[in-house]
Amino acid sequence: MASQEMEQLVRREYKEGFVTDIESETVPPGLDESTIAFISNKKGEPEWMLEWRLDAYRQWLKMTAPSWAHLDYPPIDYQAISYYSAPKRPEDRPQSLDEVDPKLLETYEKLGIPLHERAALAGVAVDAVFDSVSVATTFKDKLHEAGVIFCSISEAIRDYPELVRQYLGTVVPTADNYFAALNSAVFTDGSFVFVPEGVTCPMELSTYFRINAANTGQFERTLIVCEKQAQVSYLEGCTAPMRDENQLHAAVVELVALEDAKIKYSTVQNWYPGDENGKGGIYNFVTKRGDCRGDRSHISWTQVETGSAITWKYPSCVLRGKDSIGEFYSVAVTNGRQQADTGTKMIHLGEGTRSTIVSKGISAGRSNQSYRGLVKIGPRAKGARNFTQCDSLLIGDTCGAHTFPYQEIGNSTATVEHEATTSKIGEDQLFYCQSRGISEEDAVNMIVNGFCKDVFQELPMEFAVEAEALLNVTLEGAVG
């Protein structure tokens, strides 16, 4: 067929060299091998990277979108999406906060977001980037001193190709699933973190401090590697609602922990959930997986999911190393017409591996939420241990809460426990609060925050405070 010609074409395009004039070009909607070559070219990637992307694309073509999740959305037209767009030019953005949707500003107010940050979050064109730039620069110096590499994935592919090549796709293979394959083919942004042996990262890392993170990509790819005895805590997202015209988001996050390494990954996701009728919200299909490769390594996922019209996300741990530990703490809140199918997979392969899963789901309005988890104990995982708790809270009689916990146990020395409850807020709890002069809405917020406490205390402190505020805002109007 024409595939040979295509390959030639692809190669030829590549030979034309690197294009630096990023701002002037975007690709029209549609996806084929030339789009991928274009992206790779734009990013100035080496040839192996292009091959890797094309391989992913070819596998993606053979796959079909998964239909097993408890989600209901119209089929996505992948040819209607533009897979590369240059960063927005200042003149296309709102010129001041006055041009921004007042509803959005109201939310910022409630979340207590500092004034100077609001403009940046709302996408207002600001020439001199606000305060945090200087802060960020100081951070960069400090990280450099410690030997930690923290940059965008595109920079990493350019500057540290061997490191990236060694780890990229080793945790989430290109053909892992439909959305991961798509991401592998077209990813344009994301972070790369490398913590060398014995180093404890001197600060919590966050995309917020990565200067060029202003334009968070639609197809993000994040890779975090901790060498022996290294430690890092990474924060993704922020509590402020984020507007984005791209409806489909398909990110991939890969974590690699070698011997005695520890990675803590916290996420607060608050993408636009759509209007009252569920129109226009973000579809968030994320593949996140951590590989505890070394003995005694430790990977911990904490997530607060309040946004997106559709969430499809299962941060997982492959516990390969002896005595390695995996943790998953999650709060998911859905309101309006949101749908979330989220959970985790703990794959116990090594001896003495341990995992903990705590999942708290809150459904309100006309939303639907599912916990879907897998605990798998391999035949060699002697003495493996898992504890799972997933609780659902229902607010209102038009929402749904579902639990689908899979347990596959193939070792007699394993101990696996799963507990789940579903209930509504107790009338007696509400009465107790109200009889002490607390309004119904505040009482509900208090009870919900108490319900989520086990997870919030796993979050870095500032995040935890913000997450509580976020929860209250998300549930606004759900009661009464």
Added chain:
Amino acid sequence: MSDVQSFLDRLAERNAERGSEPSWIAARRQAGAARFEAMGFPHRRIEQWKYTDVRAISRGDFRLADSAEFSPASAAALTLPIDGYRLTFVDGVFSSVLSDLADLPSGLAVQPLSQALAENHEAVGGPLGRLTGVEFSAFSALNTAFFEEGALVRLAPGTVVEKPIVLQFLSRHADSAVMSHPRILVEAGGRSEATIIEHHVGEKDAANFTNLVEEIMLDRGAILTHYKLLESPEQDLHIASIHVEQARDSRYTSFNLTLGGGLVRNDLITDLNGQGAEATFNGLFHGRNRQHVDNHTLANHNAPHTFSRENYKGILDDRAHGVFNGKVIVKRDSQKIEAEQSNANLLLSDRAQINTKPELEIYADDVKCAHGATTGQLDEEAVFALRARGLDEATARGLLTLAFAGEVMDQVGLDVIAERVELTVAGKLPERFNLAGLVQAAVALNED
């Protein structure tokens, strides 16, 4: 495909032998065959069959039995020593010799299906297939294509039957394997009350395939206790689709006790359609060697104020494989629901495997639903506590294993069954736990 075809060929042969039948039966057979042909045998890429491989069935070559001969001596040894009304089927064929329907009280009808069809086929045609149609699974379609025999139990409103109704299915050892597609139809009228014991057992080396469809309809306030005791030989293949329909204030209690069978799949579904309806699912499965036991249960809370409770326990040894999938669905507006679900498993060997999935699907807010699943080994502290009291380790472990099963067995109201199960469980435990003597002593002590 060819697997499916060999079953369809068998059906064509049988249809030719059978001669003319009422038109609705012929039409259902056709619908069943068409559906079966369209679906084919389930494979592991279908979520419902993810952990169960049915190739032992699809690749098998099964005849249909046409006699119910069984040596009276061995039948007597297999039969439960219990005083009840008894229907016996040998490889799916009704045996009047081994049945005992003397002195049926008024208001109770217990009949082989063939007889009921011969007497008044239209009265059977209405309820039969109402709950489990050909759509349910390839196996229910296959059953509908082949069905001939089975048991029909009717309770007139207000009838309270003291003695249990025993439905005995014997599997015979022969040179070639056979299959049977029995139906059980239970219609319990308002406020009636009965106990049904379904007992599957057979000759040691039998390797037959049973594909059972049961439909149980409970009218207002009816109370039914249903024991399904499976002690089939370890080469037998057993698929059962049990569908219960519960009207207001009815109570259904199931004891699903699986101790035998090589490949066992039970689908137990209840539709709680009326307020105050209550379902209790108790289950115990004990597998060893290469036994495969799959239990899928579903409680559909279709009405407010309905209750379901489920407690399944599994003991797995050698290379046995257990599957538990419990599901509770609470429909929108079905408020004031209470549903509890628990599955605990004990693995006695490193090669034993369990896949468990307790699911909840809830669309109403005023509900109290909880589920739990645990898998592990015996509590070492409990073993220590018993040893400190002078028991040797083997006995201590054996006793604790029995105690693990005891949580379900304690609910069993019929001593004959409780003892039988305890003995079988004790007998199936590894040599190092051999407790049969101890249990016998305990039983004897009980009787004194």
